[in-house]
Amino acid sequence: MGENMNIYDFTQEELESFLIENGYKKFNALQIIDWMYDKKEYDFNKMTNLSKKLISFLNENMIIKTPEVIKVEKSDLANKYLLRLEDNNKIECVLMNHDYGYSLCVSSQVGCNMGCSFCESGRLKKVRDLKLEELVGQVICVSKYENIRIDSIVVMGIGEPFDNFNNIKRFISVVINPKMINIGQRHLTISTCGLVPKIYEFADMETGVNLAISLHAPNNEIRDKIMKINHAYKIEKVMEALDYYISKTNRRVTIEYIMLEGINDSDECAKELANLVKGKLMYVNLIPYNETTHFELKRSNDFKIKSFYDILKSYNVNVTIRKEMGGNLSAACGQLRANVEEGE
Numbered sequence: 207m208g209e210n211m212n213i214y215d216f217t218q219e220e221l222e223s224f225l226i227e228n229g230y231k232k233f234n235a236l237q238i239i240d241w242m243y244d245k246k247e248y249d250f251n252k253m254t255n256l257s258k259k260l261i262s263f264l265n266e267n268m269i270i271k272t273p274e275v276i277k278v279e280k281s282d283l284a285n286k287y288l289l290r291l292e293d294n295n296k297i298e299c300v301l302m303n304h305d306y307g308y309s310l311c312v313s314s315q316v317g318c319n320m321g322c323s324f325c326e327s328g329r330l331k332k333v334r335d336l337k338l339e340e341l342v343g344q345v346i347c348v349s350k351y352e353n354i355r356i357d358s359i360v361v362m363g364i365g366e367p368f369d370n371f372n373n374i375k376r377f378i379s380v381v382i383n384p385k386m387i388n389i390g391q392r393h394l395t396i397s398t399c400g401l402v403p404k405i406y407e408f409a410d411m412e413t414g415v416n417l418a419i420s421l422h423a424p425n426n427e428i429r430d431k432i433m434k435i436n437h438a439y440k441i442e443k444v445m446e447a448l449d450y451y452i453s454k455t456n457r458r459v460t461i462e463y464i465m466l467e468g469i470n471d472s473d474e475c476a477k478e479l480a481n482l483v484k485g486k487l488m489y490v491n492l493i494p495y496n497e498t499t500h501f502e503l504k505r506s507n508d509f510k511i512k513s514f515y516d517i518l519k520s521y522n523v524n525v526t527i528r529k530e531m532g533g534n535l536s537a538a539c540g541q542l543r544a545n546v547e548e549g550e
């Protein structure tokens with residue numbers, strides 16, 4: 207069978223078929239899943255309701271493992287975890303403690319090829335996609351590390367989830383499965399920089415999973431400059447795809463908009479953005495940019511952000527300003543990993 211497979215790399219259906227193929231019963235899958243997800247047991251020998259034969263089959267053919275937490279940065283609103291994967295690659299995820307519970311922001315790839323100009327992750331080119339076991343592993347290892355139940359998940363960390371679409375689909379099935387991670391689909395959000403064909407495919411899945419789009423500019427001229435993806439898929443095409451998603455799902459789309467001084471924060475930009483989204487089932491999340499040492503870009507000042515917000519409000523657009531995560535945390539996604547790899 208070659209190298210042992212990680213049992214966290216299976217959806218329920220995949221594990222059932224695998225066990226049946228190897229002479230075991232379908233219900234054995236749910237017994238094992240209960241140990242993995244409910245009891246977070248990492249030792250097959252301690253899964254006491256399994257037969258001895260099944261336990262030795264698992265020991266011989268599978269491993270049960272999640273990534274390892276190697277560094278944690280804490281602030282009042284968020285904890286950032288640096289995790290080491292089996293092949294020594296590193297990823298990160300961020301735990302936020304909101305009034306409504308714990309929300310975990312997970313990564314979808316090691317590095318990212320989308321090359322957004324404001325993003326630390328884009329500096330670290332994509333090495334590979336994350337496997338299902340690593341997507342799931344982020345959730346299991348952080349909830350085990352902190353001994354908490356995670357209430358919602360956003361796939362908004364390092365990487366472009368729709369560039370790892372097949373594993374994201376499998377991850378969705380594990381997250382919303384009541385026997386597995388058991389987080390309702392309305393508490394799961396996938397964020398894309400705008401891979402238009404995948405937005406259509408995602409819409410056609412007709413799940414209740416939320417969609418967020420990193421728009422960050424109200425027109426092609428600005429978006430071309432700060433997001434390479436806009437060369438492939440123009441704003442009009444992105445907006446059409448979002449309209450399609452809304453028509454299929456009747457779910458509200460989140461428009462993410464990082465406020466960059468002198469680039470996308472003028473009153474004119476606010477009006478253009480308002481005209482793009484007004485009257486649609488969309489809401490705008492304004493994100494004060496976290497300045498990093500690697501880029502020239504600056505965060506818009508509070509006055510500009512407030513006036514941008516007021517203009518959107520005057521068009522009856524639903525808008526919020528995202529709370530900042532505290533100055534002592536490494537700023538943009540990917541920065542913690544970059545710092546460790548550069549030995550800072």
Ligand code: SF4
Pocket residue numbers: 318319320321322325326327328363364365366399420539
């Ligand atoms: S913002 Fe997202 S899509 Fe863009 S480079 Fe960073 S991780 Fe990739």
